[in-house]
Amino acid sequence: MDYMTIDGIKVPMEGEKNILSLIRKAGIDIPTFCYHSDLSIYGACRMCMVEDDKGKMFASCSEQPRAGMVIHTNTKKLQQYRKLIIELLLSAHCRDCTTCTKNGMCELQSLAYRVGVHAVRFLNKKEELPIDMSSKCIVRDPNKCILCGDCVRTCSENQAVGAIDFAYRGSKMQITPAFDKQLCDTDCVGCGQCAVVCPTAAISIRTNVTEVWDAIEDPKKRVVAQIAPAVRVAVGDKFNLPKGENTMGKLVKALRIMGFDEVYDTNFGADLTVMEESREFAKRLESGENLPLFTSCCPGWVKFCENRYPEFTKNISTCRSPMSMFSPVIKEYFAKRDKEEGKETYIVAIMPCTAKKAEILRPDNHTNGRQDTDIVITTQEIIRMIKQVGIKFENLTSEACDMPFSMASGGASIFGITGGVTEAVLRYLSPDKDHTTLENIRYSGIRGKEGFKHAEVTLGDRTVRIAVVHGLRNASNLLEDIKAGRAQYDFVEVMACRRGCILGGGQPVPMGPNTRTARMDGIYQVDQLSSIRYTDENPLIDRIWEDLIKGREHELLHRSM
Amino acid sequence: MLDKSYYDKADEIIKEHGKGKESLIPIMQDIQTEYRYIPPELLSYVAKCIGITEAKAYSVATFYENFSFDSKGKYVIKVCDGTACHVRKGTLILERLYKELGLSDKKHTTDDMMFTVETVSCLGACGLAPVMTVNDEVHPAMTPDKVSETIKKIREEEA
Numbered sequence: 118m119d120y121m122t123i124d125g126i127k128v129p130m131e132g133e134k135n136i137l138s139l140i141r142k143a144g145i146d147i148p149t150f151c152y153h154s155d156l157s158i159y160g161a162c163r164m165c166m167v168e169d170d171k172g173k174m175f176a177s178c179s180e181q182p183r184a185g186m187v188i189h190t191n192t193k194k195l196q197q198y199r200k201l202i203i204e205l206l207l208s209a210h211c212r213d214c215t216t217c218t219k220n221g222m223c224e225l226q227s228l229a230y231r232v233g234v235h236a237v238r239f240l241n242k243k244e245e246l247p248i249d250m251s252s253k254c255i256v257r258d259p260n261k262c263i264l265c266g267d268c269v270r271t272c273s274e275n276q277a278v279g280a281i282d283f284a285y286r287g288s289k290m291q292i293t294p295a296f297d298k299q300l301c302d303t304d305c306v307g308c309g310q311c312a313v314v315c316p317t318a319a320i321s322i323r324t325n326v327t328e329v330w331d332a333i334e335d336p337k338k339r340v341v342a343q344i345a346p347a348v349r350v351a352v353g354d355k356f357n358l359p360k361g362e363n364t365m366g367k368l369v370k371a372l373r374i375m376g377f378d379e380v381y382d383t384n385f386g387a388d389l390t391v392m393e394e395s396r397e398f399a400k401r402l403e404s405g406e407n408l409p410l411f412t413s414c415c416p417g418w419v420k421f422c423e424n425r426y427p428e429f430t431k432n433i434s435t436c437r438s439p440m441s442m443f444s445p446v447i448k449e450y451f452a453k454r455d456k457e458e459g460k461e462t463y464i465v466a467i468m469p470c471t472a473k474k475a476e477i478l479r480p481d482n483h484t485n486g487r488q489d490t491d492i493v494i495t496t497q498e499i500i501r502m503i504k505q506v507g508i509k510f511e512n513l514t515s516e517a518c519d520m521p522f523s524m525a526s527g528g529a530s531i532f533g534i535t536g537g538v539t540e541a542v543l544r545y546l547s548p549d550k551d552h553t554t555l556e557n558i559r560y561s562g563i564r565g566k567e568g569f570k571h572a573e574v575t576l577g578d579r580t581v582r583i584a585v586v587h588g589l590r591n592a593s594n595l596l597e598d599i600k601a602g603r604a605q606y607d608f609v610e611v612m613a614c615r616r617g618c619i620l621g622g623g624q625p626v627p628m629g630p631n632t633r634t635a636r637m638d639g640i641y642q643v644d645q646l647s648s649i650r651y652t653d654e655n656p657l658i659d660r661i662w663e664d665l666i667k668g669r670e671h672e673l674l675h676r677s678m
Numbered sequence: 679m680l681d682k683s684y685y686d687k688a689d690e691i692i693k694e695h696g697k698g699k700e701s702l703i704p705i706m707q708d709i710q711t712e713y714r715y716i717p718p719e720l721l722s723y724v725a726k727c728i729g730i731t732e733a734k735a736y737s738v739a740t741f742y743e744n745f746s747f748d749s750k751g752k753y754v755i756k757v758c759d760g761t762a763c764h765v766r767k768g769t770l771i772l773e774r775l776y777k778e779l780g781l782s783d784k785k786h787t788t789d790d791m792m793f794t795v796e797t798v799s800c801l802g803a804c805g806l807a808p809v810m811t812v813n814d815e816v817h818p819a820m821t822p823d824k825v826s827e828t829i830k831k832i833r834e835e836e837a
Contacts, residue, residue, distance in 0.1 A: 279731030284740045295725075295736035296718055296747075303733070 119184035124191065130184065136177040137165050145190055148199065148228050150316050151265040152178045155615070156274055162265050163202055164228070168192050199232045208239035210317070211260045217318050218256075222626055224316035225263060246291070251299035253478060254307030254471040254622070255320055257281075259291055262319035268292060268311035275615060277593040278421065280305040292319070304424045306589070308417035308613045309471030309622015322471055322623060326502055328492050329465050333376040338463040339451060341379040342372050343443055343522075346387065347469040347533030347618035348496045350639035354625045354632070355500045356510040361635030363643055366515020368467075368499070371508050373516065382518045383466070384525030386443025387532040387541070389666075390414065391652040393674050394436045394538075395545040398608060402579070407432050409584070409599070409606040412538050413676070414438045416476035417613030421589050426596050432609075435675045439532060440466050440473060441482045444489035445673045447522065449665050466493045469533065469621035472613065481676040495623025524657045527647030534640045535587040535617040536563040536570065539610045543583075545652045546576050555650055566616060566633070569595065571606070587612040680719050687712060688720050692727050699730045702738055706745055714750045721747075743799075751787045751794040753832060758809045760800030768808035772797060774822035775810075778829045792836065793829075 119130045121139065128143045135158065140147045150162035160179040167177045170187040174195070177188070189195070207229060214220055249257040266283065269292060273279040280303040284293050294303040312320045332338045349365035358364060365382075372380045398410050413419055413434040422429055436442070444464045451462040466473065470493075476482060477490040494502075503510050517523055528541030543558045544550075562572035563583065568591040571584045584606045586592045592611045598604035614621050619636040620628075649655055666673060691708045695701035705724055709716050716739065725735035739745045757763075757772045775781070775795050779788050787794040803809045806818035810825075817828060 273731065273734070279733050282731065282733035282737040284733075284737050286741045293733075295722070295732040304731075 121182055121184065121186040121188070123188055130182050133182055136167065136180045136182050136186075136188065139182050140165075140167070140177055140188075140190055147177065147190055148231065149178065150224065150228075150263060151267060153267060153271075153314055156267065156270045156314075159266050159270065162263075164199055166195055166198055168195055174198070196232065200234055203229050203232055203234045204237055205239065206263050207234065207237045209241055209243045210263065211258075212237075217261070218321045218324065219261075219318035223318065224627060249299050250323070251301035252305060252307060252323065253301075253475040254323055255300070255305075255309055255312050256323050257300060257320050258318060259293065260319075261317045262292055263317060264290055264292065265316060266292070267314035267316070268320055271310045271314050275588050275590050276306070276308060276310055276421075276613065277425075277590040278304055278306060278308075281311070304421075306417040306420040306424070306613060307472035307475045307622075308589070310614060312471065312622055313620070313624070313626055313628070316627075322495055322497055323474060324498055324501075325474070325492050325494050326498050326505075329494055329498075329502065332463045332465070332491070335463075337460055339378050339455065339458075339460045340376070340463050340465060341381065341447055341451075342377045342465050342467055343381045343383045343386065343440065343447070344368060344372075344518075345383045345440065345466070345468045345470070345533065345618065346530050346537075346640065346643070347621060347624070347636070348467050348499070349643070350533075350619060350636045351469065351496050351624045352500060353510075354629075355504075358511055359635070360629075360632050361637075361639030363639055364510075365643075366517065367510055367513040369518055370513045370516040371503050371506075371510055374508055375502060375506055377465070379519045381443070381447065381522040382525055383439050383443055383468075384529035384532070385522040385655075385657070386439035386441075386446075387529035388525050388652045388655050388658050389442045389446070389674060390436055390439045390532075390538075391526075391528055391541045391545050392658065393442070393670065394434050395542050395652075397434055397436060398542065399546065402581070402607060409582075409609045410434055412610045414532065414538055415612045415614075415618075416470070416472040416479075418589065418592060418611040420472070420475070421592065421613065422596075422611075425593070426600075428600075429596060435678060437482055437674060437676055438473075438476065439529075440468065440490060440493075441476065442674045443522070445484040445487075446661065446665055448484075448487070448489055449673065450521075450661075463491045464489065466490045467496070467499050468493050469496050469618045469624045470614075471495060471622035473623075481678070483677075484673060495621075497623055497625055500625060521657055521661060524649070524655060525647075526652045526655045527644035527650040528652050529655075530643040530647065531640055533618040534637060535612050535615075536565070536585045536610065537617065537640070539563050539583055539585055539608065541652060542608070543574055543576075544650065548577065550651050550654070563610075566637075568615070581608060582606045583608045583610075585610045587617055588615040589613050680717055684713075684717060684720055685723060688723055688727075692724065697728050699728055701728055702730065702735060703742075706739060710745060714754070715746045715748055717749075718747050748787060749791070751790075751792050752836075753792060753812055754794045754796065756796050756798045756801065756811045758799075758801045758803075758807070759797045760804065760807075762804035763801075763808040766807040768820075770822050771808050771810060771820045771825055774825040775829075778826055792832075 120127045123143045126143050128139050133139050148164040151159045158179050160176050165177045166174050167188045167190050168174050246259040332340050349363050350361050353362050353364040369380045401410050411433045413436050473493040528544045531537030547554050563585050568588050569586050574581050586595050691705050695704045721735050722732045725732045779793050781795050801809050808820050810817050
């Protein structure tokens with residue numbers, strides 16, 4: 118095997134595409150702003166510079182490893198180089214760290230500390246630019262941009278949206294939508310993946326924490342929380358709990374301390390979705406109309422399809438998302454009591470997703486003109502609220518959700534991951550409900566991190582062709598194939614974010630290493646540990662169906678068309 | 679929305695250069711030659727036709743000083759601000775033009791759409807510094823007074 122020497126350590130070369138990967142493999146956390154392993158290499162930030170044994174400096178992200186190379190990652194020269202870059206970046210950057218939304222999570226801030234910048238010698242001559250608050254999902258503050266281009270590449274390469282790009286040149290360069298438009302006037306779908314990769318607060322989540330505190334304070338409001346499946350395996354990240362650990366019990370307890378009146382599990386809503394979507398799929402299979410059926414749980418995807426592939430919108434399931442099915446059911450459940458007690462039920466959805474903030478405002482998701490979910494806050498925002506109160510989250514004893522919406526199937530819990538919706542639907546549609554069926558579905562090819570997965574599954578006497586895609590670029594490629602007749606499917610699951618909601622735009626940042634796998638494992642463990650794996654075995658669903666939903670399925674659970 | 683003729687013209691230009699994304703710059707150049715600027719709606723249209731995002735097209739268009747989204751006056755005056763013209767007081771030429779025409783570094787075109795004043799980095803005529811061009815006609819060894827004279831002459835011709 119070939120080796121190269123990094124800071125005196127001999128590191129084996131195993132097909133790494135750049136020196137940076139080898140450095141990280143050697144256990145050295147070399148700083149970067151513009152490098153993300155799943156994006157193209159840009160080489161702009163120059164933080165990952167290294168020096169070879171002849172004193173030549175180069176960026177390790179864009180250099181191929183060669184056998185026998187000797188490099189150093191932390192010489193005096195490099196230290197000064199990095200320090201100067203940060204100093205220059207800071208010279209044209211808003212430095213109000215204490216009042217910044219990214220305070221404590223900012224990579225520029227932490228790298229400035231790490232490389233030891235204690236003063237900035239240069240004057241900031243940059244003109245202050247307006248902040249774009251037009252999107253319901255994200256906020257764009259160009260004054261905090263360091264032009265690393267991560268957002269631009271994520272938006273175009275991974276998401277095929279390309280709502281923003283570099284504009285102008287030299288010292289006037291900015292990242293902006295075309296013609297300096299506001300984000301709300303672009304094709305932005307609100308997925309928030311740009312905010313995930315943004316090292317500063319140039320793109321951040323639009324926060325709605327104040328509205329939630331106001332509601333909690335209001336004695337006339339019955340404040341109900343519903344917690345999405347992917348939140349529970351991410352919220353512990355910021356409380357020093359192991360990556361991917363299911364902290365649902367602690368989160369429920371924390372919400373009660375904060376003053377929420379009822380705490381429910383969105384997984385219950387996911388079970389409703391499984392039932393409705395499965396029935397819709399069975400119907401379409403029978404009639405052969407509007408196939409393939411596209412899933413509708415992901416608001417980023419729905420918006421993308423409407424923007425770019427309007428001809429396919431009729432293929433999208435008419436089902437609302439789990440969140441948007443669950444809220445009207447909760448409101449119906451409390452309708453009588455609200456009237457008696459003179460209260461109003463206020464639903465706070467805690468989601469891994471930024472696009473959900475826009476979904477709740479869509480009139481087609483409203484019930485008879487009523488907005489069902491009152492506000493969406495992301496995992497990041499609930500973490501902030503917990504910290505605001507001073508709750509020692511890591512020490513909390515776990516508690517269960519409130520009845521009657523506390524129980525959900527394992528099938529519902531995997532909605533937070535790519536392939537999960539498909540798996541739950543297949544479980545529901547399978548005539549046999551035994552362990553072998555579970556295993557067969559599990560290994561049918563719908564699990565895993567590949568951007569495009571497909572499977573053929575036998576349901577009764579017919580073989581169903583299934584595709585599962587995540588990341589809108591993959592969705593776009595698949596739609597082009599379907600359009601051109603190169604691919605035929607009956608059921609297509611799409612999630613806008615890569616790996617699904619576990620890596621949604623609202624999840625805590627920066628993510629740190631090994632997070633993806635840990636969250637995936639965490640979600641599957643929730644399923645494994647459920648005594649109920651099949652939606653149709655959830656006894657609470659039957660009860661609620663009989664009492665509240667029966668005969669009103671279209672009013673409460675489907676989008677108005 | 680622009681008049682249909684603009685889109686027809688764009689279609690014609692796109693056809694000439696092909697629908698690849700590498701055709702963007704030649705297409706923009708031809709559109710600018712045709713209309714003396716790039717109508718923003720037309721850039722969005724071209725982007726869609728050749729399969730790139732509007733933001734990407736805007737990125738390329740704003741990178742080059744040469745492309746303009748503002749319609750230009752009948753007389754486009756380019757003042758050289760290259761090294762040679764700069765040291766031979768090209769700035770005074772520009773200042774006089776601004777004063778004569780009521781323009782600034784923010785406002786490039788007169789309200790009557792008669793004059794547009796731009797600065798360029800070098801016209802390649804350093805021996806004639808300071809230089810300006812009026813609709814590609816070269817005016818060498820300029821002085822502020824010669825500027826006023828030139829403007830006066832054009833105004834008289836147009837009157």
